[in-house]
Amino acid sequence: xxxxxxxxxxKKNAGKILLEELTRGPSAEGPWWRRAGQAxxxxxxxxxxxxxxxxxxxxxxxxxVYVAWAQSPLLGIGAAIQVVASAYGALFAGSIGDPxxxxxxxxxxxxxxxxxxxxxxLESLVASTPYIFAGLSVALGFKAGLFNIGAExxxxxxxxxxxxVGYSITGLPAIIHIPLxxxxxxxxxxxxxxxxxxxxxxTGGHEVINTIMMNYVAFRLxxxxxxxxxxxxxxxxxxxxxxxxxxxxxxFFEYPIRFHLGFFIALAVAYMVYWLLFRTxxxxxxxxxxxxxxxxxYAGMNSVASIMVAMSLSGALAGLAGTxxxxxxxxxxxxxxxxxxxxxxxxxxxxxxxxxxxxxLASLLFGTLRNGATRMQVVAxxxxxxxxxxxxxxxxxxxAPAIIRTIYxxxxxVEAEEGVFIRGWGG
Amino acid sequence: xxxxxxLRSITKRFPGVLANDHIDLSLQExxxxxxLGENGAGKxxxxxxxxxxxxxxxxxxxxxxxxxxxxxxxxxxxxxxGMVHQHFMLIPVFTVTENVMLGEEATRVAGIxxxxxxxxxxxxxxxxxxxxxEPEAYIxxxxxxxxxRVEIIKLLYRQADIxxxxxxxxxxxxxxxxxxxxxxxxxxxxGKSIIFITHKLREVMDVADRITVLRRxxxxxxxxxxxxxxxxxxxxxxxxAVNLEVAKHPPKLGEPVLEVKDLVVLDERNQIAVDGVSFxxxxxxxxxxxxxxxxxxxxxxxxxxxxxxxxxxxxxxxEEDITRATPRRITELGSAHVPEDRQQDGLVLSFTVADNLxxxxxxxxxxxxxxxxxxxxxxxxxxxxxxxFDIRTPSPLTSAGSLSGGNQQKVIVAREFSRxxxxxxxxxxxxxxxxxxxxxxxxxxxxxxxSGCAVLLVSSELDEILELSDRxxxxxxxxxxxxxxxxxxxxxxxGLLMAGVPLEQAG
Numbered sequence: 001x002x003x004x005x006x007x008x009x010x011k012k013n014a015g016k017i018l019l020e021e022l023t024r025g026p027s028a029e030g031p032w033w034r035r036a037g038q039a040x041x042x043x044x045x046x047x048x049x050x051x052x053x054x055x056x057x058x059x060x061x062x063x064x065v066y067v068a069w070a071q072s073p074l075l076g077i078g079a080a081i082q083v084v085a086s087a088y089g090a091l092f093a094g095s096i097g098d099p100x101x102x103x104x105x106x107x108x109x110x111x112x113x114x115x116x117x118x119x120x121x122l123e124s125l126v127a128s129t130p131y132i133f134a135g136l137s138v139a140l141g142f143k144a145g146l147f148n149i150g151a152e153x154x155x156x157x158x159x160x161x162x163x164x165v166g167y168s169i170t171g172l173p174a175i176i177h178i179p180l181x182x183x184x185x186x187x188x189x190x191x192x193x194x195x196x197x198x199x200x201x202x203t204g205g206h207e208v209i210n211t212i213m214m215n216y217v218a219f220r221l222x223x224x225x226x227x228x229x230x231x232x233x234x235x236x237x238x239x240x241x242x243x244x245x246x247x248x249x250x251x252f253f254e255y256p257i258r259f260h261l262g263f264f265i266a267l268a269v270a271y272m273v274y275w276l277l278f279r280t281x282x283x284x285x286x287x288x289x290x291x292x293x294x295x296x297x298y299a300g301m302n303s304v305a306s307i308m309v310a311m312s313l314s315g316a317l318a319g320l321a322g323t324x325x326x327x328x329x330x331x332x333x334x335x336x337x338x339x340x341x342x343x344x345x346x347x348x349x350x351x352x353x354x355x356x357x358x359x360x361l362a363s364l365l366f367g368t369l370r371n372g373a374t375r376m377q378v379v380a381x382x383x384x385x386x387x388x389x390x391x392x393x394x395x396x397x398x399x400a401p402a403i404i405r406t407i408y409x410x411x412x413x414v415e416a417e418e419g420v421f422i423r424g425w426g427g
Numbered sequence: 428x429x430x431x432x433x434l435r436s437i438t439k440r441f442p443g444v445l446a447n448d449h450i451d452l453s454l455q456e457x458x459x460x461x462x463l464g465e466n467g468a469g470k471x472x473x474x475x476x477x478x479x480x481x482x483x484x485x486x487x488x489x490x491x492x493x494x495x496x497x498x499x500x501x502x503x504x505x506x507x508x509g510m511v512h513q514h515f516m517l518i519p520v521f522t523v524t525e526n527v528m529l530g531e532e533a534t535r536v537a538g539i540x541x542x543x544x545x546x547x548x549x550x551x552x553x554x555x556x557x558x559x560x561e562p563e564a565y566i567x568x569x570x571x572x573x574x575x576r577v578e579i580i581k582l583l584y585r586q587a588d589i590x591x592x593x594x595x596x597x598x599x600x601x602x603x604x605x606x607x608x609x610x611x612x613x614x615x616x617x618g619k620s621i622i623f624i625t626h627k628l629r630e631v632m633d634v635a636d637r638i639t640v641l642r643r644x645x646x647x648x649x650x651x652x653x654x655x656x657x658x659x660x661x662x663x664x665x666x667x668a669v670n671l672e673v674a675k676h677p678p679k680l681g682e683p684v685l686e687v688k689d690l691v692v693l694d695e696r697n698q699i700a701v702d703g704v705s706f707x708x709x710x711x712x713x714x715x716x717x718x719x720x721x722x723x724x725x726x727x728x729x730x731x732x733x734x735x736x737x738x739x740x741x742x743x744x745x746e747e748d749i750t751r752a753t754p755r756r757i758t759e760l761g762s763a764h765v766p767e768d769r770q771q772d773g774l775v776l777s778f779t780v781a782d783n784l785x786x787x788x789x790x791x792x793x794x795x796x797x798x799x800x801x802x803x804x805x806x807x808x809x810x811x812x813x814x815x816f817d818i819r820t821p822s823p824l825t826s827a828g829s830l831s832g833g834n835q836q837k838v839i840v841a842r843e844f845s846r847x848x849x850x851x852x853x854x855x856x857x858x859x860x861x862x863x864x865x866x867x868x869x870x871x872x873x874x875x876x877x878s879g880c881a882v883l884l885v886s887s888e889l890d891e892i893l894e895l896s897d898r899x900x901x902x903x904x905x906x907x908x909x910x911x912x913x914x915x916x917x918x919x920x921x922g923l924l925m926a927g928v929p930l931e932q933a934g
Contacts, residue, residue: 280798281790288786291775297734298764298772299786300755 043351043358045404046397047365054390055084058382087380094375095124095368115257120371122259126329128367130155130341132266133321135348135359136273137189137314142354143277144310145290150196150211151318152342153218154189158319160222161188163326163333164230166243177246181327182265182320189319190312192218197311201304207311215342226335240333249328262328267360269320274356276313286310318342347395366391429492431456431620432477432508432589437486439472446472447483448644454589459611459621461631464641465664465861466831470624473641474591478510479503490589509587511578513594519567523560524549527581545584552583557613572603576610583619590614591622596630597859601889602719602926608634626664626861628657629890640664665863675873678897681710684850684881685731689740692726700726702905703740710849713872713882715896715913717889719925723905724885725767728854731883732764733757745849758787763843767854767885769832773839776828780820781809783827784842816841817867833864844871851875854885869895889918903927 059065059080069076093101097120105117134151141148148154162185169177196210225231226238233241249261277283289296289306296303321341326333348366352358373387397404430453439447446469454460464470475481477488479497488495490506497503503510517526524546535541546562553560558576566574575595582590592611596604611621611634625631631638632652639649640663647663661669685708694700701723708714718724729735731742733754741750749757758764766772774783785794785805793804809823818837820830827838836856843851853872857865872895876882886892892899896913901924909930924930 279800279802281795281800282798284782284789284800288775288778291777292771294772295775295786297754298732298766300733300753300758302753302755 039353039355039358040361042401042404043353043362043398045408046351046394049397049404049407050390050394051088053393054386055088057389058084058087058386062382083380087376087382087386090376090379090382091369091372093372094120094379095372097121115253115255119257120375122253122257124364124368124371125263126258126260126367127371128363129262129266129328130321130324130338131344131348131363131366132270132360133324134318134341134345135352135363136270136356137317137321137342138345138349139352139354139356139359140273140277140286140317141310141314142349143290144286144306144314145293146197146200146307146310146314147208148193148211148311148314148318149208149346150192150214150218150315150342151321151345152338152340153211153215154192154315154318155322155338155342156218156222157192157322158185158189158316159322159326159333159337160225160230161185161319162323163240163243166247166327167241167332169247170244172244172246174246174248174250177244178249178327181243181247182323185319185323185326186316187319189322190316193315193318194308194312197308197315200311201307219336222333223335226333230333232332238335242332243327247327248331249324258329260328262324265320266324269317270356270360273317277356282309318345321345344391347391350395350398430454430489431491432622433489434473434477435487435489437473437476437483437488439469439476439481439483445644447476449486450641450644450646452639452646454620454622455637456620457615457618458636459615459623459634461623461625461635461638462641463625463628463631463638463660463664465626465863466833468641468664469644470641471593472644474510474593474622474624477503477508477591504585504587506589507587508589508591509582509585510591511575511582511593511595513597515574515578517566517574517577519565521566522562523564523566523569523577523580524562526566526577527562527584531585548584549580552580556583556610556617558610570603572599572606575599575607579610579614588619589622590619591624593624594626595623596625596627601887601922604630628660628862631660632657642666661862664861669862669866675895676877678712678876679879680712681879681881683707684710684745685883686743687731687740688742690727690730690737690742691739692723692730692735693738694723694726699738700905701730704902704905704907705740706900706907706910708850708881708883710879710881711876712897713876713884713895713913715892715899716883716885716902716907717892717899717921717925718887718902720887722902722925724887724902725854727902728764728767728852728883728885731757732762732852761847761849763846763848763851765836765839765843765851765853765856767858769836769839774827774835777826779824780813780818780827780830780838781805781823783838784809784812784823786842788846812841812845815845833860836860836864836868840868840871844875848875848880851880851882852885853882855887856884857886857888857891865891889921892921893918901925 062083065076065079065083068079097117102117105113134155137151137154138148162181165181165184169180172180192214196205196207196214199205199210200207223238226240230240232239251258251260253259277287285296285301285306286309288299288301289303293303296306322338325337330337344366348359348362351362351365352360369387369390373384376382376386377384432454434450434452437447437450438445450469450473452462452473462470462473472481476483477497479499479502482498488497490508495502495506497506518529521529524542527549528540528542528545532540549560549562552558558580560573560576560580566577569577579590595607599607608630611623615621623635632655635652637649637651638655638660640647640660642664650660658669687707688705690701690704691699692701704723704727706714716724716727726735730737733749733752733756737750741748743749744757744760744762747760749760770776775786782789782805785808788794789800789805794801794808806823812818813820813823816837818830818841819834827835830838840856851872856872857868860868869891872882872884884892884895893913893916898910899913899916899921900907900910901921902908903925904927909924
């Protein structure tokens with residue numbers, strides 16, 4: 001029956017494998033550093049591979065390299081190295097900071113210069129913040145066996161609620177107004193997540209379809225609100241009134257640094273999600289329902305409630321991503337203000353293996369890449385879209401760990417071959 | 428006479444395990460050679476080497492005195508070796524003919540499939556060996572036993588004359604198994620030779636000509652059914668004396684714990700599966716439910732444990748009406764459930780052993796304080812249970828999915844038996860397990876009964892039912908057709924009742 005060797009490998013449905021990877025419990029034995037190392041190995045190698053392939057794309061799409069190559073192969077190689085170095089150098093300077101500039105600024109002692117020198121790094125954190133919230137949203141869904149494709153819509157609804165509470169309520173002190181607005185945003189997202197969750201639990205309607213549909217409703221709802229009820233009275237643009245100062249998330253530095261409290265809220269929320277999933281009975285129920293619904297039923301768990309709670313929480317987290325942008329950065333609600341955070345978050349949850357810590361790290365990476373890309377475009381003339389290609393490549397490697405294992409000759413962990421049966425996919 | 432097949436000194440190492448250690452095996456023409464051993468003894472590895480799925484580190488394979496190299500299954504097939512795997516390799520939406528042709532399609536001009544020719548050959552094979560398979564039938568419509576015959580036809584179609592059957596009875600009912608044994612007999616009578624892999628002693632005694640026993644990758648001995656006894660074989664397999672006849676005290680009956688009255692339950696297709704069933708289980712007794720699989724036992728168990736809705740009738744557990752109770756309420760009243768499908772219902776394979784051990788109690792103290800899980804308490808309990816129930820796992824934090832089947836079942840047994848329970852519902856508790864584990868689980872079930880627990884045992888293994896039950900209820904087509912005292916029941920009699928022969932005629 002179960003001899004100690006893996007028997008002939010049965011072909012498994014890709015979705016099933018994916019869910020299997022995602023619902024696997026907190027990893028097994030060994031000291032924490034080894035477990036962490038094992039868990040991060042594939043994502044790190046995927047990022048490295050993505051960067052290498054990205055470099056090749058940069059080389060093959062730059063004219064200079066071809067021109068140099070025509071003269072001599074040596075020149076061609078030199079040009080290739082140069083173009084990659086300048087692109088990735090700019091990416092680094094734009095996202096982490098230019099070391100030379102930082103040192104000069106510190107030596108000069110000019111405060112504005114120092115702030116400017118450190119700004120790229122802090123700006124990367126700002127860019128990472130909505131990713132963290134949205135990534136957690138999708139990750140929590142995955143852990144509960146749900147594909148929440150609706151983070152983008154939940155993000156919009158969260159932003160609408162937060163913006164409304166932000167501008168319409170006046171005279172509150174910040175200490176009350178900010179939590180209230182955050183709560184409203186979470187509530188809006190939760191509402192948008194609850195509806196597909198309820199449909200799934202009660203009627204079996206598949207959450208992938210329903211969350212996608214809810215996205216469109218959310219987009220058009222925000223369009224309508226911004227061109228009507230929530231439109232700034234003195235403006236021709238579809239934009240909401242500016243929120244009260246008491247609802248704005250405090251910033252820590254002066255102009256031009258936009259770094260604000262949202263980042264720390266995101267970290268705190270990540271910890272809360274971790275705690276909820278792995279340290280509470282609610283999380284245990286959620287994860288069991290996600291990993292094996294029939295065992296959950298057998299164990300007396302209420303999977304209907306679990307699905308609704310999971311979708312609501314997932315929605316609340318996505319709502320906070322939108323809320324963060326409104327209260328922390330834009331200070332108003334504009335049409336199409338999100339650059340697809342809700343969709344990128346699916347990638348983030350995958351890259352972070354649905355673990356809150358993993359999601360935070362993945363978000364930092366994506367935020368950094370996004371932020372550095374602007375400078376790369378200006379300085380090295382590499383289109384910003386290369387970042388999307390990079391992200392896609394990294395994701396492809398993550399989604400197909402077999403590729404990474406083959407390239408780097410890694411051994412397949414024994415458990416990966418075990419046939420865990422998961423239903424959520426397609427049913 | 429030279430053997431048809433000879434394996435000489437086959438050795439296979441896997442990282443950390445010596446799966447096959449210089450194994451010699453010879454198969455004579457026209458014999459059924461049983462390869463007996465516990466799970467993990469190296470039977471499947473050896474056969475996978477023979478079939479070209481693994482390469483041996485040492486050793487040689489001879490077919491009819493000629494040395495052959497087997498690098499892939501196609502080499503094996505070319506040498507006349509065919510294998511029926513434990514899990515069938517059939518395409519459900521294809522017909523028998525299409526499945527048999529697959530990979531060796533008979534074609535007419537321009538690659539057009541010649542189904543008729545193939546079907547004719549299948550019919551011929553089927554008649555020759557009394558296989559009774561209809562070539563035009565779709566696989567999905569066939570019972571498991573017939574699907575297995577299709578696998579055998581596949582081999583015969585490819586002109587294999589050395590057949591390897593890997594645990595062929597694991598998926599069969601006793602009747603289907605007997606049918607298979609007849610087929611095996613007729614195969615060897617017509618010159619085929621069979622290697623029969625199993626860990627079931629009864630089958631070996633029934634059907635084998637010769638028996639080779641493997642333990643931990645080594646051949647521990649060869650014998651014949653005439654010379655051997657079940658006890659001796661079990662001892663060879665396990666490496667110590669095994670108690671096959673469990674010592675049983677007369678039951679000390681207590682008050683009724685479970686009372687089922689006029690129960691009607693539907694199956695997944697909304698057909699009546701349990702049709703007006705009534706019975707009682709008292710404290711301190713084991714009520715065995717015998718029956719061929721698919722006669723309503725599964726639905727009965729699910730209804731009793733709250734996992735399927737009850738259409739009509741009532742269920743009472745310890746004086747409380749649980750007809751509409753939730754599974755959790757039933758568990759909290761003191762009911763334990765060893766589910767029929769352990770991987771599907773009983774375990775979360777991706778979770779750790781520790782988490783699986785508290786799957787039903789994680790929300791109660793000491794494992795949770797309020798909503799906060801107490802990791803230390805969970806780990807502590809897990810360590811104790813692993814010790815007490817002898818679960819072979821590297822650590823409590825190993826995932827349940829990486830354990831062997833026997834140890835997975837022990838995890839479930841440990842979880843369910845360690846609670847203070849009044850009712851134990853055990854469905855197929857030893858299916859697919861090896862002798863050592865079966866002995867162990869039987870012992871534990873009897874201990875529960877002796878300590879005053881009411882036990883509802885559902886099994887399609889007649890031996891198990893006969894060995895453990897104080898009373899036996901036979902289920903046929905959703906009804907209980909007879910309830911008889913355990914000591915009065917005989918296997919033949921039960922077999923007749925299970926096949927639907929009325930009590931008066933069977934008696």
